[in-house]
Amino acid sequence: MAITNVKGSLPGPKSKALLEKWHKFEADVVGYQAQTVWESGAGVVVTDVDGNRFIDWTSGVLVTNVGHCHPKLVAAVQKAAGQLLNNYECANVQRIQAAEALVKHLPKQLDQCFFLSTGAESTEAAARLMKRKTGKYEILAFEGAFHGRTFGAASLGGMAGPKRMYGPSVPGTIRAAFPNPYRDPNGWCNEGPNFNRYFDYLDQVIMANSTGSLAGVMVEPYQGAAGFIFPPAGWLKKLVEWAHARDLLFTLDEVQSSYGRTGRMWAADHEALDVDLMTIGKAIGCGVPVSAVAARSSVFSCLKKGELSSTLGGNPMSSAAVIAILEIMDDEKLTANSAQIGAYMKDRLTAMMPTCPYLGDVRGMGLVMGLEFVKDKKSKVPAPELIKIVIDTCANRGLLVGSVGMYGNVIRVAPPLVISKAEADESLEIMAGVLKDLKLP
Numbered sequence: 001m002a003i004t005n006v007k008g009s010l011p012g013p014k015s016k017a018l019l020e021k022w023h024k025f026e027a028d029v030v031g032y033q034a035q036t037v038w039e040s041g042a043g044v045v046v047t048d049v050d051g052n053r054f055i056d057w058t059s060g061v062l063v064t065n066v067g068h069c070h071p072k073l074v075a076a077v078q079k080a081a082g083q084l085l086n087n088y089e090c091a092n093v094q095r096i097q098a099a100e101a102l103v104k105h106l107p108k109q110l111d112q113c114f115f116l117s118t119g120a121e122s123t124e125a126a127a128r129l130m131k132r133k134t135g136k137y138e139i140l141a142f143e144g145a146f147h148g149r150t151f152g153a154a155s156l157g158g159m160a161g162p163k164r165m166y167g168p169s170v171p172g173t174i175r176a177a178f179p180n181p182y183r184d185p186n187g188w189c190n191e192g193p194n195f196n197r198y199f200d201y202l203d204q205v206i207m208a209n210s211t212g213s214l215a216g217v218m219v220e221p222y223q224g225a226a227g228f229i230f231p232p233a234g235w236l237k238k239l240v241e242w243a244h245a246r247d248l249l250f251t252l253d254e255v256q257s258s259y260g261r262t263g264r265m266w267a268a269d270h271e272a273l274d275v276d277l278m279t280i281g282k283a284i285g286c287g288v289p290v291s292a293v294a295a296r297s298s299v300f301s302c303l304k305k306g307e308l309s310s311t312l313g314g315n316p317m318s319s320a321a322v323i324a325i326l327e328i329m330d331d332e333k334l335t336a337n338s339a340q341i342g343a344y345m346k347d348r349l350t351a352m353m354p355t356c357p358y359l360g361d362v363r364g365m366g367l368v369m370g371l372e373f374v375k376d377k378k379s380k381v382p383a384p385e386l387i388k389i390v391i392d393t394c395a396n397r398g399l400l401v402g403s404v405g406m407y408g409n410v411i412r413v414a415p416p417l418v419i420s421k422a423e424a425d426e427s428l429e430i431m432a433g434v435l436k437d438l439k440l441p
């Protein structure tokens, strides 16, 4: 029996009425999503209010790595919520255990963490730490980067979306290009392992733009919001070396790339990156709002008591989620499943490329892949007009996908890491059919 089941065209009658009510009372300012109102989720399957069943390739937005409503996570959160919901900066048992469990899972040089609530908040905390530790105020960040929507985080980001029409950004960001193997006009990506021409360019950027007060580097291991752009192998390793040779601190934004998403617990693990700070969000709570900044204790020690704090950070309920999720990740070997099923799905998606004249690139690692749509494969002119069609057609056939991309032309393939081969196969068949039928409007 099929896992998915969609009756009639979306939105179904209950979804339609609820979506109208939603837009009446809550401002309709979020991005475009499949026209359905979610009611429940289990593993990779989402059911809407009309009883339609979908396989989810979104994981929210790379959040629910242990699957929707994992019973152990739900039980841990329910138990904690029944005991104590908040105690601000006072200690609670779960917070202490969560910090220990998280640090035990981190790359070994990161021996302390601090809990916050959102990814953007962890970006802000990492930026503060880099500035306070060095006494300098500039940060090197990248075109296409996304580190969150608060003003400081958006100022570090290299996507116009969160900044356009909001006036001047926070000063102090020096921005360089991020190497993109699919669009590589400067030929930087085939120059490994040293990437000499890229790093000569980076030195020029610093020479031309820095006032001499560079504190550190902030970078995503792959650019998520810009379209799941993975730099060439070895480039991140070289970037860490480049930074450390200049006495800069190095922050890796693992808000969306961590917790097994790329087929390793941390994206940093692929090249054993010697990062000084890491920002962590999304899957650390799998839907429960929690984030963290992790760093060497020698970095945290620059702060005085009271300099970093958060109303909700480390509350007992979110801390219970942190503990349960790490246990689930270990017990169910979800990182290994991500690597294995991810490789299988990537092979099958790549094999679909000849069937669709607009599918210009299939890229990714583990269970984070991007499908980039272009008007034709030679010119690579982006085709954002296809994205709504793909989202709607997939949803009507039982598959939930979302979009990203600097040009708004990339579909995310990022199911919960619990996805089985049967679930992968059924959802891949849906995508194969959608790609075959796809036409430019």
Ligand SMILES: Cc1ncc(COP(=O)(O)O)c(C=O)c1O
Binding pocket: 061, 118, 119, 120, 121, 123, 146, 147, 148, 149, 220, 224, 225, 253, 254, 255, 256, 281, 282
């Ligand atoms: C790499 C990265 N950093 C930071 C953020 C911001 O996280 P949040 O939306 O929880 O503030 C995101 C969110 O998409 C992200 O992808």
